[in-house]
Amino acid sequence: MVTLTESAASKIKELAAQEPKGEANVFRIAVTGGGCSGFQYALDFDCSPKDGDNEIEMHGVRVAIDPFSAPYLVGSQVDFVHALMGAGFAIDNPNVVSACGCGSSFQAKNGVGEAEPTQTHAEGGCGH
Numbered sequence: 001m002v003t004l005t006e007s008a009a010s011k012i013k014e015l016a017a018q019e020p021k022g023e024a025n026v027f028r029i030a031v032t033g034g035g036c037s038g039f040q041y042a043l044d045f046d047c048s049p050k051d052g053d054n055e056i057e058m059h060g061v062r063v064a065i066d067p068f069s070a071p072y073l074v075g076s077q078v079d080f081v082h083a084l085m086g087a088g089f090a091i092d093n094p095n096v097v098s099a100c101g102c103g104s105s106f107q108a109k110n111g112v113g114e115a116e117p118t119q120t121h122a123e124g125g126c127g128h
Helices: 006-017
Strands: 002-004 026-033 039-046 054-058 061-065 076-083 086-092 096-099 106-108
Touching: 002 006, 002 054, 002 061, 006 061, 006 076, 039 106
Parallel strands: 002 076, 026 061
Antiparallel strands: 026 039, 054 061, 076 086, 096 106
């Protein structure tokens, strides 16, 4: 479903070690409504997977993806990159047809996902 590069897994482990014990057992990848292109990624830690989550383990990192987000993320690769604009997570998602200029939001191919996003952001715009 989703793959992590070794670089991403290493950074996730580093960040998880800085969290309070028991609160970063799972790395959660989600898609939410918002941003100037319609959807945006949400990366966060969770204490455990939720009922219905898709779960994978890669390079020693447990990943949870909720049922709404799963269709939007099939085939995606999460990497941690160092670029001119700084370091951060980059998601190479084959289900994206367009993204905003800053890369914080995207539009999915027609037919991907069936439900409306669980969260919306009325302000829109990049990074909101």
